[in-house]
Amino acid sequence: MAVRGKEFPNCAFRQTLDVLEGKWKFAIIHSLLLHGTMRFKTLERDVAGITARMLVKELKLLEAHGIVSRRAYATVPPTVEYTLTECGLSLEPIIEAIQAWGEKNRAVISQA
Amino acid sequence: MAVRGKEFPNCAFRQTLDVLEGKWKFAIIHSLLLHGTMRFKTLERDVAGITARMLVKELKLLEAHGIVSRRAYATVPPTVEYTLTECGLSLEPIIEAIQAWGEKNRAVISQA
Numbered sequence: 277m278a279v280r281g282k283e284f285p286n287c288a289f290r291q292t293l294d295v296l297e298g299k300w301k302f303a304i305i306h307s308l309l310l311h312g313t314m315r316f317k318t319l320e321r322d323v324a325g326i327t328a329r330m331l332v333k334e335l336k337l338l339e340a341h342g343i344v345s346r347r348a349y350a351t352v353p354p355t356v357e358y359t360l361t362e363c364g365l366s367l368e369p370i371i372e373a374i375q376a377w378g379e380k381n382r383a384v385i386s387q388a
Numbered sequence: 389m390a391v392r393g394k395e396f397p398n399c400a401f402r403q404t405l406d407v408l409e410g411k412w413k414f415a416i417i418h419s420l421l422l423h424g425t426m427r428f429k430t431l432e433r434d435v436a437g438i439t440a441r442m443l444v445k446e447l448k449l450l451e452a453h454g455i456v457s458r459r460a461y462a463t464v465p466p467t468v469e470y471t472l473t474e475c476g477l478s479l480e481p482i483i484e485a486i487q488a489w490g491e492k493n494r495a496v497i498s499q500a
Contacts, residue, residue: 288490289418289483290436296486297411306401324402363493370485371401374408377482378400381475 295341296367300326300334305364306371308344313359343367407453408479412438412446417476418483420456425471455479 296302300323307322308314314322320331335358338344343364349355360367408414412435419434420426426434432443447470450456455476461467472479 287436288494289487290415292486292490292493293411293414299405299409302405303402324399366492367489370482370489373482373485374404375401377479378404380478381404382400 295343296370298334298337300330301338302371302374304331304334304338305343305360305367306375308358308360308364309368309371313357316356316358319358338364407455408482410446410449412442413450414483414486416443416446416450417455417472417479418487420470420472420476421480421483425469428468428470431470450476 296305303323303326304319307319311318311322316328316331316335319335320326320328323331326334335344335346339346342361345359345361347357347359349357408417415435415438416431419431423430423434428440428443428447431447432438432440435443438446447456447458451458454473457471457473459469459471461469
């Protein structure tokens with residue numbers, strides 16, 4: 277099972293928005309791009325402002341969409357690691373474009 | 389007054405996400421990029437699934453952020469047109485990156 281996008285069957289743009297929708301997915305993908313494989317607690321700390329509950333929910337959606345892979349280790353307590361899949365890694369140009377726009381428009385952004 | 393981004397003062401990426409947050413802003417920017425200046429009703433039809441109320445709210449935020457400009461004409465009934473500002477137009481690389489990802493991952497997106 278990969279990525280939800282039935283509402284706009286012929287609009288790749290809106291289907292992508294549908295998949296990446298929500299305040300946190302871009303931020304999670306951004307962290308995983310920067311740091312590679314991350315454990316849950318590390319990811320929770322890195323994505324400033326997110327709650328554990330929201331992180332669980334968004335990671336489940338990203339996993340269902342085939343953007344993130346999850347690996348659990350039978351340690352005590354159990355350890356879970358998250359990694360971007362190839363599909364997830366291919367989102368890098370979007371993340372870079374957002375970063376570049378933010379840096380160029382920092383004066384605009386911080387005046388709000 | 390330009391763009392809200394106080395929550396993550398030194399992270400251009402998160403400030404940009406803060407500004408572009410929400411299901412509809414990208415879709416509105418996408419339509420204005422494609423069609424240039426648009427009237428409210430035309431924009432409402434073009435952004436599939438949006439309600440008039442949500443469009444009013446998102447356009448107000450985009451205007452406050454300096455991304456969209458609004459022009460009203462004293463016709464009867466009054467006519468209002470929306471156009472991307474220079475700052476808004478500079479979002480094009482993000483929109484293009486989302487479009488390109490969607491087209492490359494169409495198989496992944498539509499399987500959801």
